[in-house]
Amino acid sequence: MENKLGFGLMRLPKNEAGEIDIPRVSEMADAFLARGFTYFDTAYVYASSEVAFREAVVRRHPRESFTVASKMAGWQLNDTRTPEVMFNEQLERCGVTYFDYYLLHSLQPSRIAGYEKNDCWNFCLQKKKEGKIRNFGFSFHGDPVLLEQLLNDHPEVDFVQLQINYADWENNAIWSGENYRVCRRHNKPIVVMEPVKGGLLANLAPELQQKLDAVRPGKSAASFALRYAASLEGVMMVLSGMSDAAQMEDNLRTFEQFEPLTDDERRAIDEVTKALLAADTIPCTSCRYCVAGCPKHIAIPDVFKSYNMIQTYGDHSRPHLYYGELLAQGNGRAGDCIGCRRCEAACPQHLEIVSLLKKVSAVLDR
Template sequence: MDRREFLKIVGISTATGTATLYGCKPKPQAGDASGELGPVPTDKMTYRSFPSLHGDKVSILGYGCMRWPTLANPEGEGSIIDQDAVNELVDYAIAHGVNYFDTAPVYVQGWSEKATGIALKRHPREKIYIATKLSNFSNPSRENSMAMYHRSFKELQVDYIDYYLLHSLGGGGMDNFRRRYVDNGMLDFLLEERKAGRIRHLGFSFHGSQEVFDELLALHDKYHWDFVQIQLNYVDWDGSNAKGLYESLVKAGIPGIIMEPLLGGRLSKVPDHIVGRLKQRSPESSVASWAFRFAGTPEIILTVLSGMTYMEHLQDNLRTYSPLVPLNEEEKEFLYETGRLLKQYPTIPCNDCKYCMPCPYGIDIPAILLHYNKCVNEGNIPEDQQDANYRKARRAFLVGYDRSVPKLRQANHCIGCNQCSKHCPQRIDIPRQLHRIDRFVEELKRNTL
């Protein structure tokens, strides 16, 4: 029966394929990329500037360089960055008004800075703003931190950096901040570098509690944070502490940069009825555009970062921000309500940043969590054998699981050593989630749900 269905599908897709081809013949011009939507504007980008940032005019869309496209490595295992695609994306983004590029030494397995540097080298340095970070999580020694700092200049092929960030503060509290930046004298060194002009603006990115955030902002008088990077989106607004962080920032009067406006794509891949809800409101806007408008609306926001792997994502975001139409109060309420509805889904807040990787025991953590989330959104997490779609959902979950994660990298191999959790900016209790998913898989396999 399965095979028959398969043949049917092949037959139908071939038939429609042919039909489309024939259908196209009489009007060959119809396939113009800009079609219904019109061309992506090149001169309508919204820019933000603050006196404290020496008149930098920064595009509201910032390019996050954490998710550059990759290719299968032609020389063996793993993958490499697709430099041609990176160049193409960067050129397109710059041509359409983007001028802020945010990378870090640890992004894309450590290849991001180099690839970003190569792509940006082909454009006038003074027209773009480059941001990178001191990602000394695993080894905060002064020696290693220094090496990392100098390496960034070399990889990016620059002699100054516009925006330099202490990478991911908050986790581990103030102790961790002191261990990574104060005790080893790195912060003092960076302040000197700012004075010398090799760092134009100094700030930090933050994932953590309100208390730690306020403590860090209290150090503003001492260090003068030029900007702060926080996570802001309409799900975290109520659900997490995004609202509080934002208000502290406004009070301190420090320009904010937004990361995770889309939660690693989780706010564009949403359950059907959420898609319906958003589309009903504005049928021609993408699901993602709501999240971007939300993040860009506050006046104190300098730029909103998006890690765009695909040209289509870049184009969609360019449309949203060329120019930005700020949300009104009623629209904000609508999104808060949407966020509350989304919160009811038991998705795991993984944004696929891969900071947890590599798991020393070979588990592909993000792939497992993403597969689980996908099944949640598609309604393939049966709760009971009596569920109407139990058989279909079971097959979709199990077959899809083997497809997305090799057997030896699945959740049942997680030993719970907990080395990953401390790296997670979303503070997911990874072993607990993996063990939960593993128990669910066992129940599906044994039909004991």
């Protein structure tokens, strides 16, 4: 079990200049590799992440000591940035000559056509023949009907990356459980993303943490969420987007001393899930795909985070302070939204951002 933890490079630590902190990433990567873990996950659209991976890992460790996954961003392809151009740029940014794992990123209804139009499926198969891709897959944010159709149309894929966590298992916008069952029927190994739902399951309200402490004292909420995902049959890797050494240490220990969930622990998780579903929080995973296109420069995930802090902890002072800092940095207010819905088209969680911002504005813009 110990090698099933993957280092997600989407939420890397930053320095005071707001850039990825390469020395800190290097320390984390060193610890990760020294403890027997090997899998790194990056993507074309994770800002500067591929280059950080090159500097922290590729330049400092032998190629055979790690594996790397990266992803094509079909929605950023155009007449000049063809699949070939993007792929070669990624090899160069990562400093490698091949990818162990390569994925079509974030397949969902709005993005399928772009991948088809640019013939990306055949492109990846060709790269696999050339030895530049060892395993070909896709990450998925749609419903089980679409997943079934894709796997019927593309039996050639080697694996699928799915959003799986206990809070989304029966969520009818994410379909963790249903999509998991589709992959199992097609015998596709599964890479799990968002096992802690962008951090939401790692920072539970005190009364929910107490439910977990009651069955297994002294263990982090994140460790329960990771064990939930890693206990599922057919899961080949569980990605965790680690941002500091403490998270890394906690995750490494969880996988080094891996124990499947007990029945009591599953019952406690069920109780936490019910409480989370009853709370009026916004299930944003902070992927930030929505931010770049917003004409009003609203820091949507940060705004939602402020709101969630109020809903979870009932504390208004810190979230208002945090929100005030966002505005002072030049970001738009929640109430500035003009309803253009560019953000909604980019959101893999299918959130109704426009109406959510109205609700949030009523609380934060008062």
